[in-house]
Amino acid sequence: MNRLDLKTVLGWVPKDSRVLDLGCGDGAFLARLRDERNVIGVGVDIDPVNLIAAVSKGLDVIQEDINDGLYCFTTNRFDVVVLAHALQELTHPHIALERMVDIGDEAIVSFPNFGHWLCRAHLGFKGRMPMSRAMPRHWYNTPNIHFCTVKDFESLCSDLKIDIIERATIAGAAQGLLGRWFPNLFATSAIYRIRRAGG
Amino acid sequence: MAETFPADSVGLVTPQVAHFDDPFTFANGAVLQSHQLVYETYGELNSAGDNAVLICHALSGSHHAAGFHSADERRPGWWDLAIGPGKPIDTNRLFVVCSNNLGCCDGSSGPNTTNPGTGEPWGGQFPQPQVQDWVRSQKLLAEHLGLSKWAAVIGGSLGGMQALQWTIDFPDWVGHCVALAAAPGLTAQNIAFNEIARHAILSDPDWCEGAYLSEGTLPARGVALARMVGHLTYMSADGMSDRFGRELREGGFSPEENAEWVFQVESYLRHQGSRFSTQFDANTYVLMTRALDLFDLTGSQDGGLAAVLSRAQAEFLVASFSSDWRFPPQRSIEIRDALMAAGKPVTYANIETDNGHDGFLLPNPHYEQLLKEWMRRVGPL
Numbered sequence: 001m002n003r004l005d006l007k008t009v010l011g012w013v014p015k016d017s018r019v020l021d022l023g024c025g026d027g028a029f030l031a032r033l034r035d036e037r038n039v040i041g042v043g044v045d046i047d048p049v050n051l052i053a054a055v056s057k058g059l060d061v062i063q064e065d066i067n068d069g070l071y072c073f074t075t076n077r078f079d080v081v082v083l084a085h086a087l088q089e090l091t092h093p094h095i096a097l098e099r100m101v102d103i104g105d106e107a108i109v110s111f112p113n114f115g116h117w118l119c120r121a122h123l124g125f126k127g128r129m130p131m132s133r134a135m136p137r138h139w140y141n142t143p144n145i146h147f148c149t150v151k152d153f154e155s156l157c158s159d160l161k162i163d164i165i166e167r168a169t170i171a172g173a174a175q176g177l178l179g180r181w182f183p184n185l186f187a188t189s190a191i192y193r194i195r196r197a198g199g
Numbered sequence: 200m201a202e203t204f205p206a207d208s209v210g211l212v213t214p215q216v217a218h219f220d221d222p223f224t225f226a227n228g229a230v231l232q233s234h235q236l237v238y239e240t241y242g243e244l245n246s247a248g249d250n251a252v253l254i255c256h257a258l259s260g261s262h263h264a265a266g267f268h269s270a271d272e273r274r275p276g277w278w279d280l281a282i283g284p285g286k287p288i289d290t291n292r293l294f295v296v297c298s299n300n301l302g303c304c305d306g307s308s309g310p311n312t313t314n315p316g317t318g319e320p321w322g323g324q325f326p327q328p329q330v331q332d333w334v335r336s337q338k339l340l341a342e343h344l345g346l347s348k349w350a351a352v353i354g355g356s357l358g359g360m361q362a363l364q365w366t367i368d369f370p371d372w373v374g375h376c377v378a379l380a381a382a383p384g385l386t387a388q389n390i391a392f393n394e395i396a397r398h399a400i401l402s403d404p405d406w407c408e409g410a411y412l413s414e415g416t417l418p419a420r421g422v423a424l425a426r427m428v429g430h431l432t433y434m435s436a437d438g439m440s441d442r443f444g445r446e447l448r449e450g451g452f453s454p455e456e457n458a459e460w461v462f463q464v465e466s467y468l469r470h471q472g473s474r475f476s477t478q479f480d481a482n483t484y485v486l487m488t489r490a491l492d493l494f495d496l497t498g499s500q501d502g503g504l505a506a507v508l509s510r511a512q513a514e515f516l517v518a519s520f521s522s523d524w525r526f527p528p529q530r531s532i533e534i535r536d537a538l539m540a541a542g543k544p545v546t547y548a549n550i551e552t553d554n555g556h557d558g559f560l561l562p563n564p565h566y567e568q569l570l571k572e573w574m575r576r577v578g579p580l
Contacts, residue, residue: 051569155337
């Protein structure tokens with residue numbers, strides 16, 4: 001699983017918990033959670049090839065569009081709901097976040113940080129939408145339609161009355177500490193543990 | 200048909216008959232003093248008895264789900280696509296049973312068999328079965344076969360509904376359940392189509408109030424029309440456009456051709472209707488459509504479908520077919536959501552296809568792969 005800092009997330013998922021993985025892909029992450037942490041996992045994915053791959057790992061998967069609101073999942077059914085590097089692809093990221101903290105006691109969200117200095121440089125100096133190895137598509141055909149920065153995300157959580165329990169950042173090797181101290185500028189991606197405020 | 204069967208076919212199969220001499224009481228109170236079920240099996244039951252899988256057939260299906268009855272049978276059983284060595288329902292590993300439902304016309308006790316009380320064919324006097332009756336009669340068959348549990352109960356359409364009924368009527372009997380193109384109950388539109396089919400049969404002068412076998416007639420026109428209507432609801436508009444378009448089968452529109460023509464789709468429907476009308480019993484068609492109409496998993500249960508399904512102990516695979524308008528994806532989603540609300544393990548897929556309701560019977564790579572991968576969790580490893 002390279003969409004997410006696996007070590008970080010594994011540490012955030014309690015043993016024997018029930019986990020919902022939104023955009024589960026081929027199910028590799030859920031299968032690891034099941035095998036290493038005895039998690040009961042359910043995946044959601046829209047792509048039939050992913051669905052088959054995840055089912056072949058013995059997982060239960062629901063073929064569903066996250067954008068449809070996840071109304072098939074009732075409140076408090078899961079201990080943890082995971083959305084790995086897909087927030088920026090959703091039609092209504094704020095609705096998905098609210099659903100996630102309703103469905104699960106906690107949620108784990110990761111996304112690429114559009115406030116990273118390279119992105120800023122790309123936009124600021126070249127005057128073009130940033131492209132990189134992690135974001136290889138042009139602005140017009142990228143699935144990433146809702147980029148945000150670390151600051152943007154934290155401000156949205158505050159607006160939605162969602163508590164941030166923990167934050168981890170991923171930065172280039174030389175920028176590990178900078179990424180932690182100045183995440184909005186130096187983190188390439190960020191991972192959050194969140195829950196409904198007062199929950 | 201060649202002398203040899205395909206390598207992934209179960210090959211030559213012989214239907215078997217189980218006789219039951221104890222009275223069987225239907226949900227509506229009617230009683231059969233004795234009855235019989237015809238069935239087929241594929242693969243071997245293992246010594247632990249934990250690899251048995253039950254296949255439930257749809258409205259016009261039979262016990263002949265896979266393989267061939269003879270070397271020159273042109274077409275294999277109705278679900279040969281899914282059942283066989285190395286196929287999704289793998290007969291190298293699983294012992295597969297498929298029975299003809301009670302009240303059907305392919306050898307199980309039904310309207311076209313003899314009523315021992317009168318010595319005449321049952322005709323319209325055969326009791327109206329319901330889905331839960333079929334489940335109970337299949338349980339008798341399972342016990343007759345020495346089974347105490349199904350590793351899986353599997354079906355499409357009406358058969359999918361029957362599989363679901365199994366999971367709530369005998370929860371500890373069903374380890375896994377596959378419900379394809381099913382619904383938790385029939386809608387007004389579903390019932391309306393069934394009523395049109397029944398009306399076609401009942402208004403045929405050869406119907407003879409259901410006693411056509413005793414009278415030596417056959418309501419073939421009524422059954423053909425019923426089948427044409429039914430068949431139409433199994434296909435999608437896009438699928439029909441692709442397959443038939445506006446092609447003519449014969450004739451033409453011009454004066455030289457006497458303005459006599461037959462569209463391909465007309466010819467196809469006529470063929471389907473006429474073939475069916477000589478093969479399928481009219482009384483059975485009436486009974487089957489009524490059994491469908493009566494099917495309502497939720498019933499008057501408080502808490503709705505989720506409360507009903509909370510009794511189940513099975514793991515579920517629910518699949519719908521994108522262009523199915525007879526039991527559309529939304530109906531499968533109702534089942535899926537109720538199962539999730541009841542905390543049951545469930546996998547759900549909506550198979551992209553132009554094949555309409557018939558999608559569960561027809562080749563489709565994603566569908567076949569999904570079923571195959573999911574079935575790996577059924578039975579001993």
